[in-house]
Amino acid sequence: MFDRLKGLSPHLALGAGALALSSLLAGCGGGASDDDSVRVGVIAGPESELMEVAQRIAKERFDLDVQIVEFTDYVSPNAALADGSIDANAYQHAPYLQAMNQDRGYDLVSAGNTFLYPIGAYSRRHDSIEALPEGATIALPNDPSNQARALLMLDHAGLISLVDDQNPESTLDDISDNPHGLQFREVDAAQLPRSLDDVDLAFINNTFAQPAGLTPEDALLREGTDSPYVNLIVVRNGDQELPKIRHLVEAFQTEEVASRAEALFQGGAIPGWQ
Template identity: 50%
Template sequence: MLLKKLVPAAAFALAATFASSAVLAEKLSVAATPVPHAELLEFVKPALAKEGVELDIKVFTDYVQPNVQVADGQLDANFFQHKPYLDSFNSERKTNLVSVGLVHVEPFGAYSSKIKSVDELKDGAQVALPNDPSNGARALLLLQKQGLIKLKDPSNILATARDIAENPKNLRFRELEAATLPRVLPDVDMALINTNYALEAGLNPVNDALFIEGEDSPYANLVAANADRKDDAAIQKLVKALQTDEVRAFIQEEYKGSIVPAF
């Protein structure tokens, strides 16, 4: 009789344990571009599960919807952008997204399928740039650093082609959506491409770029969330998981200099 009473009691205790674990597991939805952001999130997913956070990774191939859906509350956070882009987006869309933590820098680079050295760039060459304000300016600043152009304000992080003061090679600029830039390489003389899109297209920034930013780049990629959610426990756990020695080692081994830790 005593055994019959103990078995249901033990079963109830076990069920209660599983129920408690289910309650403790919190789902966190995060938008990311495929490479390297989604890959880094997949890497930390097991560690977050041990912390009681079930990571739901939503992959996007553009730079707009990840912010729109976080701002609208459809997703909890995103991981794909740097602060100049975030600031520009907030200004244009009247959103209130904030950086929760820095993860890595993707050195921005110039690529070409027609020339092997920037010295081969001819007068009147066609150069493709990202068409969003922050990355377009980032491209111009990099061209200026190479001595190809000179801007009216050399430090303007929102410069456009209209802000070019000197263009000795008479370069012609095409402003295109960032994601399309690898595909137009055959049609232009040179393209300035974000590293995530370069990696997706099979380009290695270290080996294939004509020139890239240094490790001192101010464009560190970050985790972003709505201002009123930045202190949420699950989001803080995500940032902590992305800033570990294990992630640092993974970045260094997996990407071999094409991205570098920013923590």
Template identity: 40%
Template sequence: MTLKTLIAGLALGLSLTAAASAETIKIGVTPGPHAQILEAVKPLLAPKGIDLEIIEFSDYIVPNEALSSGELNANSFQHQPYLDNQVKDRGYKIESVATTVNFPIGVYSNKVKKIADLPDGASVAIPNDPTNGGRVLLLLADDGVIKLKDGVGTTASIADITENPKNLKIVEIDAAQLPRALPDVDAAGINTNYAEQAGLDPVKDPILRESPKGPYVNVIAVRSEDKDKPWVKELVAAYHSAEIKDFVEKTFKGSVLASW
């Protein structure tokens, strides 16, 4: 056996040993920016002995169920008000361990150029989950399109509308289906990730856009029992690195905003 062959064999052995000892962490995301950002995080964790397995979900319900049941180790797709609502309604023992990015939600339209141009009786589609639907209602209320009960906060619902001068027809639709429904309504409040997947520009296209400041920064969530585990610290450190902030700024050009 030559020295070159011996060195190659040792290198292969070390590589296989490292691969075998790598800790696999399954993290749930929704398609689009959340998945893209985690793909950029993945190689930063490999030298730490963590193999990040990114699993995509097409809705907002299953990732928390999968985390709670142990099918996932973490998820990264939701903002804090949504997580709080899920924990309250379903009793999940999961919690956030870090903020990630903010996706200012927008109202889009194929039929009018300004929110003030919506005609009497116009149909406006909003997400059918409590927090994102409420988020659009608050956005409409902040612009004076409707009025809501005092103090409703992030839990606003259609039942909280106290004044609707234009008799808008508020239609609740699954968040992922809103871009597809856009041609059939006068306007729709669409989450940034779904807007981008549909080819909409979340910075230029909305006729009304949420302020980037507010309670809707997204989070990484884990089971409460896991929050102090070493892999959680490594995941957060990699996500909050300068490399990932630079990636977010260059990739999304203002449609997705880093929280750190």
């Protein structure tokens, strides 16, 4: 049942520490029924900075205290949300949420959109996709939905063929034709920038590309703005209409947050609510 999520174990430093902190908070009050505070899980780094802007706006406009809990992996924020350690998280898109709900038995839903972070294919060895050699080594994210995004881009670029070129759950097993003998290496998303010296091409989400000094213009392939992979603010089913959740969403979906995203990501974050 969990096969599609293998290889996504939490990091043993900040991710584990943040999860321990959120668990401690849960032990002090479960899912927090108070209406004037909300605990939100985010991925440490630029996304945390965006939530800090929303944190300020939420306090100014709604007198809502937003407590930010940072994680460094893609699994712990949903686990913490499902067990009541946090009240919401903001880091994932709908296909990933669907996979987690199905594989882990969660009942988590979207409360609102945040940003589309286009995934791109980067290389330090080659200047164009056409320059890739036969048998090139391609690094892919090891989480199911982002790996599918990369495979769909490779299919659309004509480098491979998939059984279904519209399937958001495509895996390496769904490659029906690999005419260039590409070799694939599955890597934790946060470690993909470090793999660039060892592979011909690496598919890196902008969440991790930007801190590594990569810009969308550096990508040899880039996801289009019509992508369905817009990120979400996610909550437990039934909480999406709570006043504090609606206020959190309203505080995030503001021009102030969008402006900060533009400064941080330089075109690599597209507001999903506009």
